[in-house]
Amino acid sequence: MPPVEGPPVAPATTDEKKNVIGFIYPPPEVRNIVDKTASFVARNGVEFESRIRINEQNNPKFNFLNPGDPYHAYYQHKVQDCRAGKPMPSKEAPNRSVVSAAQQQKQQELLRSVVQESAAAVPAKEPPKEPPPEFEFIADPPSIASYDLDVVSGGGKFAENSFDQLRPRSGEKL
Numbered sequence: 001m002p003p004v005e006g007p008p009v010a011p012a013t014t015d016e017k018k019n020v021i022g023f024i025y026p027p028p029e030v031r032n033i034v035d036k037t038a039s040f041v042a043r044n045g046v047e048f049e050s051r052i053r054i055n056e057q058n059n060p061k062f063n064f065l066n067p068g069d070p071y072h073a074y075y076q077h078k079v080q081d082c083r084a085g086k087p088m089p090s091k092e093a094p095n096r097s098v099v100s101a102a103q104q105q106k107q108q109e110l111l112r113s114v115v116q117e118s119a120a121a122v123p124a125k126e127p128p129k130e131p132p133p134e135f136e137f138i139a140d141p142p143s144i145a146s147y148d149l150d151v152v153s154g155g156g157k158f159a160e161n162s163f164d165q166l167r168p169r170s171g172e173k174l
Helices: 014-018 028-044 046-055 060-065 072-084 101-121 146-166
Strands: none
Touching: 028 046, 028 060, 028 072, 046 060, 060 072
């Protein structure tokens, strides 16, 4: 088989070796922080990144600055894009489809019909006009003489004070 001729292939540079084929997109709240930080770092340089890394080392929102973080590749990609002058995407979702006025009208009518059906299916409860009946006991609690009540409560107090030394104190091991 004859060799295929084409443009000469230059050896890979160190920048090309560092490029990552794929990366993990962070969630929207983290992505906003990553995007803003990447634009600042692209404008102000690597020294700015090191200052942020030092100042925010205990802040988990800035973990993407660490090379071991799963979002670090996305961050590096954004820094390269900002340095290359690529515009940052708008805050809207990128794949929004355009809905025609007729489709919007149809969706609104469908939504209204569903809401009306669900409202008709669940009858509205009126609040009660009278207060609920008084709670009645089935059996009255047994009556106890005041002397007996003093004996029982005194016994409880005695037990509480007598066994106080058995109760563990704060900081003591059991």
